[in-house]
Amino acid sequence: MVLNTRWRVLETRLLSDNWGVLKTTRLRVTLSDGTVLEQWRETYDRGDGAVILPYDPARRHVLLGRQFRWPAAYRGDPEPHLIEAAAGLLDDADPVERIRGEAQEELGLTLSEPRFLFELYMSPGSVTERLHFFAARYAAHEAQARLGGLRDEGEEIEILDLPLSEALTMCADGRIRDAKTVILLQHAALYLMPEAST
Numbered sequence: 001m002v003l004n005t006r007w008r009v010l011e012t013r014l015l016s017d018n019w020g021v022l023k024t025t026r027l028r029v030t031l032s033d034g035t036v037l038e039q040w041r042e043t044y045d046r047g048d049g050a051v052i053l054p055y056d057p058a059r060r061h062v063l064l065g066r067q068f069r070w071p072a073a074y075r076g077d078p079e080p081h082l083i084e085a086a087a088g089l090l091d092d093a094d095p096v097e098r099i100r101g102e103a104q105e106e107l108g109l110t111l112s113e114p115r116f117l118f119e120l121y122m123s124p125g126s127v128t129e130r131l132h133f134f135a136a137r138y139a140a141h142e143a144q145a146r147l148g149g150l151r152d153e154g155e156e157i158e159i160l161d162l163p164l165s166e167a168l169t170m171c172a173d174g175r176i177r178d179a180k181t182v183i184l185l186q187h188a189a190l191y192l193m194p195e196a197s198t
Contacts, residue, residue, distance in 0.1 A: 006030045010038070020046030045128040050099040051087035052134040053184035054109055055192050056143075060164050062188060063143055064181065065106050065157040083160065083170065084178040087131070095132040103136070106148045106157050111136045117187060122179060131180060135192055164193055 008028045016022040022044050029037045054063040066083045073080035086106040090098050096114055103109045114134040122131050140161075148157040162170075167185050170176040176185070 004032045015042070020044050042126055043128055044126055047089050047091065048095075048130045048132065049087055049089045050095045050102065050132040050134060051085050051180045051184065052099045052103055052111070052114055052136060053085050053181075053188060053192075054103065054107065054111070054136050054138040054143075055164070055188055056138055056140065057193055059140060060193055061140075061143075061161055062164050062167050062185065063107055063109065063138060064160045064162060064167065064176075065148060066160060067155060067157045081158075082178050083176045083181065085181045085184050087180060090132075096134075099132070099134050106155075107159055108144070108148050109138055109142055111138070113137075117184075120183070133180070133184060133187075135184070135188070164188055 006029070009025055010028055011026040013024050014021070015024055022042065024040055024042045027039050027041060029039055031037070055061070056063075064083050064085055066081050069080055069082045072082055086099075086102045088098060088102040088105075093101075096116070099114050100111050103111045103114075114136045117133040117135055119130050119132050121127075122129060143159070143161045146159055148155075148159050164185070167176065168189055171182050171185055176182060
């Protein structure tokens, strides 16, 4: 069965226009059986982003960062320093160029050929962002920096050069709790370095 939902925007209100744009919209939605509903839906638009997993197939390692995340602290998380793959907003830049910049800023890594993997909506119930996922090879001698991030943007990122097997264990036991990072690590175990998952 193919769903055929039709909608019409009746009203849109701007709630906030700070780092991102938060709007509420009144819709008239016609479901596939002809039922007509009116709904209010909020959308948060901060633009699209890109994320990358540097991986070293020779050593079966991945390069991640650990940084303070205010939303986790706001929730009362006992460990608000989250382990994540390098990522950032596109700000209208080309995804490949932007992710090269993020890898340099966050991980101290110069990447020549990021490989595009896929695009995903990370929270489509209310957030408009599509995330462009990338992977790129690196070698041990390229992963010498211990701290990354842009200080003028309030960033301090601890760079972690981890065995893929350890990173997967960290997903399973809750030390890695960032969705985009879990997705990339699982992709690495299945497709980039499959024998490391056994």
